[in-house]
Amino acid sequence: MKGVVLTGRAGLAAGIGSVVVAATSGLLHVPGLLCVAAFEAVLGAGIALDLAQCGRPQDLEFDRQGDTTARLGTQVRVSMFIRNTGRKPLTGVLRDAWPPSAGNGVYAPAVPPIGDHSASPEPGRGIGDVPLHTPLEPRHAIDLAPGAAQRIDTVLTPSRRGDRRPDLVTVRSIGPLGLAGRQVSREVPWRVRVLPPFHSRKHLPSRLLQLRETDGRSPVLVRGQGSEFDSLREYVMGDDVRSIDWRATARRNDVVVRTWRPERDRHVVIVLDTSRTSAGRVGDEPKLDSAMDAALLLTAVATRAGDRVDLLAYDDDLRASVTGALPGRTLAVFSDTMATLEPALVELDGAGLTRHLLGRVRRRSLIVMLTSLDTASINEGLLPELRQLTRKHTVILASVADPRIAELASARGSANAVFAAASAELSLSVRRRTADELSRIGVDVVDAVPLDFAPALADRYLALKAQGRL
Structure with a gap:
């Protein structure tokens, strides 16, 4: 996509020229049409000169290099090398467009609506519904002699998981008078895969210490039905x-x-529920993201324990699958696979999931289901199927709890607060009954708030490991 552009200087020259034409024709009694023709001839000659002298953006070659993966919340640097293959120097500006979720932008104070004379907001707050800071996509000045090259660095801070790809690169070449120029937009492909952030990594050293104690590297050695003689x-x-x-x-x-x-080389299967319930937000992030964080911590601990870990993502169909990953690469492969997973607006097909697991997992394994402890979905779709799984496998059902419900259950002080507390307590009691019903059929239940969810799941795995129940 290419075209001719006029700059702000051309508009300013047109405005000043209009005033000069009006004054000249009136004071010197020169015909207005003659003054207009003379002015347009001068301005047109300047524009034509700029278009003739400016470099051709079509002669530029582009090449990207830089980071292709990053954890959510970390910065990514993508460099673009530009070479002028034409015979004219090129001076102008370049815009490297990325989607807003890629985080390509500097921040400047937002302009309040005209006529808003309210007091200045506090730092970090907005004026009414207008945010105090709005992202401005950076422009890069370029000045390239024939055959010369220049590097443009773009720093991204992605705000969402998944693949982030750039939009068009637009180059505007301006002539020596600054009145006009040429503009070209073209695709320069790249992909940055934004991985789950893995906040629970901070719990890994303490869990590995527990693992060393359980695994016999310190004197705390246990015996269970799945243990091997050591010394x-x-x-x-x-x-x-x-x-x-x-x-x-x-x-x-x-x-x-x-x-x-404890025996090594056990088989652990992590199942991520990507159905509609995983889209619900608890705290600052969706349930699916909390489940991913817990899955990554469990994977890190289990692979260090010498166990083999597989991953499934399922709703009404299989969305992703990782099997047989090398122990040293399991965490990286899981992160890469999880990066593009999103909740689907469908119900979890418990029967289909169970058939898939029973047909695929032949030997006795630990199956960890990261799903919602929702009474309706558990009783209607999953509970009958879990009975089949527990006959052959050890099953953990892990669900992230909303801390706000516990807060509401303890609230007092007004009629509304008491009513909210009663509703919250009813919700908690229903959730506890569902967990008790799962426990009666042999399912281990992990139900914890987001802050404790990942370490609680890792602790349950370590407890089963120590008891020889894997």
């Missing part, structure tokens, strides 16, 4: 007498106990 050591006060090895005790003439470590 013998002397009995100390507090050891389980059932761990005493009587044969070794007789040989050594001292009480000796066996130590155990």
